Amino acid sequence: MTAAGLRSAYGAEVERALAKYPPERAASAAIELLYLAQVAYGHLTAEAIEEVAEVLHLDPTHVRGLAGFYSLLRERPHGGYVIHVCTDLPCALRGAEELLERLCERLGIRPGQTTADGLFTVEAVMCLAACDRAPLMQVNLEYHYDLDDAALDAILADLRRAAAGAGRRPPFGWGPPSDPVPGGVEDLSA
Amino acid sequence: MPERFVVLRHRELGDLSSLRAYRAAGGYEQLQRAVSTMKPAEVTAVVRASGLRGRGGAGFPTGAKWAFVPDDAGPRYVVVNNDESEPGTFKDHEITLANPHQMLEGAALAAYAVGAETVYVYCRGEFWHEMARLQRAVDDARRAGLLGADLWGRGVRIDVHVVAGAGAYICGEETALLSSLEGDLGQPRLKPPFPTVTGLFGRPTVVNNVETLANVPPIVAHGADWYRSLGTSGSPGTKVFSVSGHVERPGNYELPLGVPFRELLELAGGVWRGRALKAVLPSGASAPAIPAAAVMDLRLDWESVAERGSLLGSASLIVLDETVNMAWVAAMTTRFFEHESCGKCSPCREGTFWLDAVYRRLIGGRARPGDRALLGAIIGQMDGACFCPLGEFAQCVPRSSLADFGQDYDALEAGAGGRPAGGRP
Numbered sequence: 221m222t223a224a225g226l227r228s229a230y231g232a233e234v235e236r237a238l239a240k241y242p243p244e245r246a247a248s249a250a251i252e253l254l255y256l257a258q259v260a261y262g263h264l265t266a267e268a269i270e271e272v273a274e275v276l277h278l279d280p281t282h283v284r285g286l287a288g289f290y291s292l293l294r295e296r297p298h299g300g301y302v303i304h305v306c307t308d309l310p311c312a313l314r315g316a317e318e319l320l321e322r323l324c325e326r327l328g329i330r331p332g333q334t335t336a337d338g339l340f341t342v343e344a345v346m347c348l349a350a351c352d353r354a355p356l357m358q359v360n361l362e363y364h365y366d367l368d369d370a371a372l373d374a375i376l377a378d379l380r381r382a383a384a385g386a387g388r389r390p391p392f393g394w395g396p397p398s399d400p401v402p403g404g405v406e407d408l409s410a
Numbered sequence: 411m412p413e414r415f416v417v418l419r420h421r422e423l424g425d426l427s428s429l430r431a432y433r434a435a436g437g438y439e440q441l442q443r444a445v446s447t448m449k450p451a452e453v454t455a456v457v458r459a460s461g462l463r464g465r466g467g468a469g470f471p472t473g474a475k476w477a478f479v480p481d482d483a484g485p486r487y488v489v490v491n492n493d494e495s496e497p498g499t500f501k502d503h504e505i506t507l508a509n510p511h512q513m514l515e516g517a518a519l520a521a522y523a524v525g526a527e528t529v530y531v532y533c534r535g536e537f538w539h540e541m542a543r544l545q546r547a548v549d550d551a552r553r554a555g556l557l558g559a560d561l562w563g564r565g566v567r568i569d570v571h572v573v574a575g576a577g578a579y580i581c582g583e584e585t586a587l588l589s590s591l592e593g594d595l596g597q598p599r600l601k602p603p604f605p606t607v608t609g610l611f612g613r614p615t616v617v618n619n620v621e622t623l624a625n626v627p628p629i630v631a632h633g634a635d636w637y638r639s640l641g642t643s644g645s646p647g648t649k650v651f652s653v654s655g656h657v658e659r660p661g662n663y664e665l666p667l668g669v670p671f672r673e674l675l676e677l678a679g680g681v682w683r684g685r686a687l688k689a690v691l692p693s694g695a696s697a698p699a700i701p702a703a704a705v706m707d708l709r710l711d712w713e714s715v716a717e718r719g720s721l722l723g724s725a726s727l728i729v730l731d732e733t734v735n736m737a738w739v740a741a742m743t744t745r746f747f748e749h750e751s752c753g754k755c756s757p758c759r760e761g762t763f764w765l766d767a768v769y770r771r772l773i774g775g776r777a778r779p780g781d782r783a784l785l786g787a788i789i790g791q792m793d794g795a796c797f798c799p800l801g802e803f804a805q806c807v808p809r810s811s812l813a814d815f816g817q818d819y820d821a822l823e824a825g826a827g828g829r830p831a832g833g834r835p
Contacts, residue, residue: 240530240571245611247593251576255535276593289595289752290576292535304536308497309695309742310654310728346579346746347497347694348536351654351728352661361538 226253226271229260234275246276250286254293263294291345292361299334299341301379304358307344310351319355319367320344326376339383411665411673414640416648417624418664420508427543429550432511438556440630441518445566453523457626459634461646465501466491466582466619467693467723469645469712472626478606479524479614486614488521489591489605490531490623493575493582496694497746498726501650501662502620506533506540509624510547516623518557518568519630524616527567532587535576545572579750583798584617586752597754598798619724621650641667645711649725653678656685656731667711674710674727685731689815693723695743696803698810699736721806736815737822740808741769747804758801761792765808777823786812 227234237252253272254264261268264287273280287293305320320342324330327340334341350356353365364375413421420426423435432438444453458473479486490513494502505513517529531548533541548570551557559567578596580586585599588610609615625647629637638646645667651674654660658679665674671690681687687702692710698720700708708718715722730739748766753759765788768781789805796802811818 240573242611245592248591250593251535251590252574255574255576278593285595286593290535290578292577308746309691309739310498312742313655313728313730313734314660346749347495347499349494349500349503349534351498351500351652351726354654354660358536361536363539 225260226257226268227275230256247278250276250278250283251290251293254283254287254290258294263297297334300339300383301359302341302343304343304345304348304361305331306346306348306350306354306356308347308351310347311354311356314354316355319357319372322369323357323372326373339380411669413664413677414648414666415664416628416640417505417512417621417650418509418662419512421664426509426511427507427547429511429547429554429556432509436631437511437627438515438551440627441515441522441556442562444519444522444630445561445564450523450525453519453630456634457523457629460629460637461634461643462622462625462629462637463645463647463712464619465621465625465649465724467496467696467721469722472618472622475606475618476520476523476616478604479616480607482614484613485528485611486524486526487610487616488517488524488526488529489584489587489610489615489617490517490529491582491584491587491617491619492531492533492537493579493587494537494620495534495579495582495750496696496724496726497743498654498691498694498728499652499724500654500726501652501724503537503540504650504662505620505624506537506544510544511551512627513620513624514547514551514557514570516626517570517618519626520616520618520623521568522566524614526616527569529568529570530591530610531570531572532581532591533572533574534581535574538574541572541574548572578752579746580752580798580800583800586798587617588615595752597752598800600797642709642711642713644713645722649710651710652724652726653729654726655729656682656734657729658682665710668709668714670706671708671710671727672706675706675729678729681729681731683731685733688730688732688734689736689739690730691728691739691743691807692725693721694726694728695746696799696806697721697723698806699730699739699814700810701814720810735773735821736811736818737769738773738818740811741766741773743807744769744804747800751800751804755795755797755801757792757795758797758804761788761796761801762804764788765804769808772819772822775822781823782812782816782819 233256237249241248257268257272258264269280269283273283287295307316327335331344355367356365415422426432454476462472463469492502521529557568557570575581581590581596583598586596590596605615605617641647648664649667651663663677689699689701690705691699700720712722744765748762751758751762789809792805
């Protein structure tokens with residue numbers, strides 16, 4: 221990756237993020253730029269941190285501190301699909317720990333690990349604000365609800381197919397967001 | 411008591427996430443009426459008279475908060491707290507997906523009332539794809555002339571920006587949220603000064619929860635008396651109750667405040683699998699557990715739950731059946747707070763760490779003599795010593811489980827496993 225990985229990959233997104241704040245408050249865009257940088261660089265490498273700091277005129281040490289503080293900012297490499305299983309109390313009351321065990325069994329890894337092919341990382345996480353649909357997980361921050369063994373296996377098969385179809389591994393990190401219900405919102409500009 | 415939809419109007423009217431559907435239901439008419447015919451102070455006055463209290467957990471009077479914003483020159487801000495992260499809370503998630511414009515109209519009304527030109531909607535990072543829908547709603551409203559510059563030709567400007575957090579429960583605390591929004595670590599700040607005087611970028615800032623703001627357009631539409639006809643005198647209006655855990659039908663239920671727990675439990679299908687109720691956590695991980703015998707007839711409003719020695723908070727009720735060991739429940743809430751402690755103050759950082767260490771050995775079958783007294787001692791050292799509410803909330807479930815469910819600790823010390831029967835429904 222070049223020294224300008226963030227700006228070369230996401231120049232327009234960086235400008236949009238900065239435009240949300242008064243010019244002298246550019247530091248406010250730090251988290252948004254770190255999200256973009258971890259996609260551009262794969263994870264928050266020293267170069268990624270340096271570039272975000274440079275764009276925002278911040279001390280790289282401060283930016284590194286942010287990366288360490290927030291759990292969705294990734295300082296280490298991860299699989300193409302990061303799977304977050306909520307095992308907090310409300311989910312645990314409805315089988316979340318069993319779901320996590322089953323998922324790890326299927327992938328042959330333990331929580332916190334990445335599969336040897338680099339496709340999946342599994343992590344147990346705190347509450348995901350969807351306790352009525354437990355047990356549940358997020359795959360690259362996309363929700364999958366009410367999971368039983370069959371649903372879990374179907375999701376893993378779909379992900380493997382998608383990755384094979386894309387012809388590259390990992391297929392993607394946390395890219396720019398897309399609407400969770402495509403077509404669910406009408407365009408009223410007309 | 412039947413459900414009454416003031417916030418979850420999509421349950422009656424169908425999906426309101428599109429601007430077309432929301433406008434067909436009268437959407438943005440209150441904003442137009444306010445901007446065109448009302449003074450900002452009149453908007454604050456009606457919200458104040460309605461008795462609306464903050465739905466994020468603190469229950470602070472919303473109109474009073476708006477009125478604290480000083481009438482000086484210079485920018486001020488409205489910040490929408492959509493960092494919904496309390497275990498057991500999933501109401502703002504539903505509003506964001508199914509009725510986002512009502513919250514945006516409420517935020518715009520708040521901005522008009524306090525003279526803010528900029529609104530930031532701070533969403534937890536895990537709402538990544540939900541944020542795209544919210545951004546679409548903002549874009550649609552702006553293109554339709556309902557947000558943006560010179561609204562209805564009155565020279566009023568209200569810009570809305572959707573902003574992502576990145577995974578930190580503490581950012582639901584309003585001053586930590588503002589620190590995060592300024593590009594800093596999400597750690598709380600000393601109060602006073604309160605954000606309404608010195609908030610975002612050092613300027614007056616109103617921070618309101620998603621559900622709170624979604625109440626505002628109906629209040630402006632129907633008036634304070636109508637709103638006060640719902641709920642109790644101290645806790646007016648409806649509340650979205652998030653019910654999770656061991657019930658047949660977990661979900662959000664919107665009911666007038668003051669509804670007895672018994673009726674909410676019935677709506678949620680009762681305790682699952684025909685089992686008996688053991689206890690309820692009325693505000694996620696952040697309130698003392700209430701034993702079954704005391705909860706069935708308890709009225710769910712802020713005063714009544716406080717009188718019972720607990721907290722209604724954000725009204726996220728975690729229902730626990732008879733198979734659950736309450737020491738295990740305390741271990742689970744402790745694990746949460748240990749993970750989410752921001753590290754700023756040592757009573758919380760160290761206290762949650764040591765509580766977690768003791769609970770792990772308790773539920774791991776490695777209890778030591780005196781562990782219960784040790785838990786009590788740690789709680790005693792945290793009590794009143796933490797910088798912000800997180801460290802105080804962390805004590806609630808451990809303390810109440812020690813006081814009311816000592817036999818569950820006996821069972822663990824005797825070597826019984828602590829996990830509930832659990833399993834998938």
